[in-house]
Amino acid sequence: MTQSRMVISAMKIFLPVIIAAFLSSSCSTERKDREGLPPAGGKDAPLAQTPVVKQMPGDPASGRLVYEKHCHYCHGKSGYGDGPVGIALTPHPANFVENTKTMGKSDAELFASITEGVRREIGGEAMTMPRWKGILSEKERWDVLAYVRKLSQEGRVKNKRGLAGDGK
Numbered sequence: 001m002t003q004s005r006m007v008i009s010a011m012k013i014f015l016p017v018i019i020a021a022f023l024s025s026s027c028s029t030e031r032k033d034r035e036g037l038p039p040a041g042g043k044d045a046p047l048a049q050t051p052v053v054k055q056m057p058g059d060p061a062s063g064r065l066v067y068e069k070h071c072h073y074c075h076g077k078s079g080y081g082d083g084p085v086g087i088a089l090t091p092h093p094a095n096f097v098e099n100t101k102t103m104g105k106s107d108a109e110l111f112a113s114i115t116e117g118v119r120r121e122i123g124g125e126a127m128t129m130p131r132w133k134g135i136l137s138e139k140e141r142w143d144v145l146a147y148v149r150k151l152s153q154e155g156r157v158k159n160k161r162g163l164a165g166d167g168k
């Protein structure tokens with residue numbers, strides 16, 4: 001058998017396997033969790049490194065306790081990015097009420113930011129949010145995100161009524 005024939009017969013065996021693996025990965029149930037996220041790496045990125053976020057329903061009441069301990073001094077008690085430390089940062093940390101671009105992100109994306117932290121370079125200056133993985137449990141991170149969503153919602157209702165800024 002010549003070498004090229006061997007390659008062809010090997011392809012006949014492996015091609016269906018590769019196609020099947022490709023199809024099953026693109027239809028997997030985890031796909032839903034990644035909705036709205038940018039594709040993980042290039043198309044050559046190893047599948048094992050694809051971060052898969054398992055969604056958990058957060059409890060805003062428990063999340064509030066976490067928020068008032070760890071987040072309020074930057075993001076502000078009502079989420080306007082105006083906590084005592086946040087005020088000193090330029091630009092201020094995410095404003096959960098008025099920053100529609102940030103709050104338009106999916107839960108999976110915001111959870112990933114809370115977990116891994118954020119570093120953003122702005123005109124030579126960098127502003128960072130610490131990574132909360134290791135400080136907060138996974139459940140606490142989902143709870144605090146649920147509370148952030150609640151603050152965001154409440155703040156927007158207040159803003160609509162022209163009461164902006166009164167909820168600090």
Ligand code: HEC
Pocket residue numbers: 066067070071072073074075085089092093094095102105109110113114118120127128129130132144145148
């Ligand atoms: C040291 C100040 C600081 C603390 C404390 C802090 N953050 Fe942040 N946070 C930031 C900064 C800075 C950003 C980036 C702001 C931006 O991109 O507009 C940010 C961004 C975010 C975002 C938006 C991420 C995104 O993908 O755009 C979320 C959600 C968030 N923080 C949640 C939290 C939660 C929850 C806590 C408490 C567990 C917390 N932060 C504590 C400074 C802080």
